[in-house]
Amino acid sequence: MTLALYGHPFSSYTWKALIPLYASETPFEFRAIGPDQPDNSAFVAASGPAGKFPVLRHDDNTVFEATTIIEYLHLNVVPDAGLIPADxxxxxxxxxxxxxxxxxxxxxxxxxxxxxxxxxxxxxxxxxxxxxxxxxxxxxxxxxxxxxxxxxxxxxxxxxxxxxxxxxxxxxxxxxxxxxxxxxxxxxxxxxxxxxxxxxxxxxxxxxxxxxxxxxx
The missing domain is CATH 1.20.1050.10 (Glutathione S-transferase Yfyf (Class Pi); Chain A, domain 2)
Incomplete structure (x- = not known):
């Protein structure tokens, strides 16, 4: 499984996507956005209509918007982590x-x-x-x-x-x-x-x- 999150460590919405990954101890690669990472920035720019981070890359799937990333993690990566209540x-x-x-x-x-x-x-x-x-x-x-x-x-x-x-x-x-x-x-x-x-x-x-x-x- 290849799991990567694109974002910036000072970004509040990047935090929102990082917290469930850290809390569930899910292995992933963090790919920072910045002038020294042009490939990462280009990937994010092409990933959604606004070209904003965070963006999750999971095998062949690309997911943007922090809430959707959490929903995706719940459904496909850490279904037992309790990110979304069962009820x-x-x-x-x-x-x-x-x-x-x-x-x-x-x-x-x-x-x-x-x-x-x-x-x-x-x-x-x-x-x-x-x-x-x-x-x-x-x-x-x-x-x-x-x-x-x-x-x-x-x-x-x-x-x-x-x-x-x-x-x-x-x-x-x-x-x-x-x-x-x-x-x-x-x-x-x-x-x-x-x-x-x-x-x-x-x-x-x-x-x-x-x-x-x-x-x-």
């Missing part, structure tokens, strides 16, 4: 939370980052304020949701989506002491060996974070 209703709820983290946490965080990338000297204040306001609403919703949904101890689709989203979102807008359940969950996620490995591998690239990476985590 159909629980699986539906996991997929719902995956969308919450991608669209309302990661998405709003990325909107702020994009404004700083677009104009580092003077990011649009209204757009960044609106994105942070949306992120605040997502935090508050998650804090309320956690009251009735204690975090799982293992790694499922939900943890794969939540860990990178909350890691970077807290850099853009700190979760703060007023959301103790969410702050505690973030800390527990970062302590998972698979997530901690992603954090450490990405550490050399923190200087590239456009808002300035905080001196923590």
């Amino acid at each position: 159909p209703h629980a699986a539906l709820m996991a997929r719902k939370m995956d969308r919450v983290f991608d669209n309302y946490v990661m998405g709003n965080m990325q909107d702020v980052v994009n404004e700083h990338l677009r104009n580092p000297e003077a990011p649009d204040a209204d757009r960044t304020a609106e994105a942070r306001a949306r992120l605040t609403k997502a935090y508050d919703w998650l804090e309320h949701w956690l009251a009735d949904h204690p975090p799982a101890s293992g790694v499922t689709l939900v943890e794969c989506a939540a860990a990178p989203a909350l890691f970077y979102a807290d850099w853009v807008l700190p979760i703060g002491d007023g959301r103790p359940r969410l702050a505690d969950w973030r800390a527990r996620l970062l302590a998972l060996p698979a997530v901690s490995r992603c954090v450490e591998d990405a550490r050399p690239f923190r200087a590239y974070f456009p808002l300035g990476a905080p001196d923590r985590d």
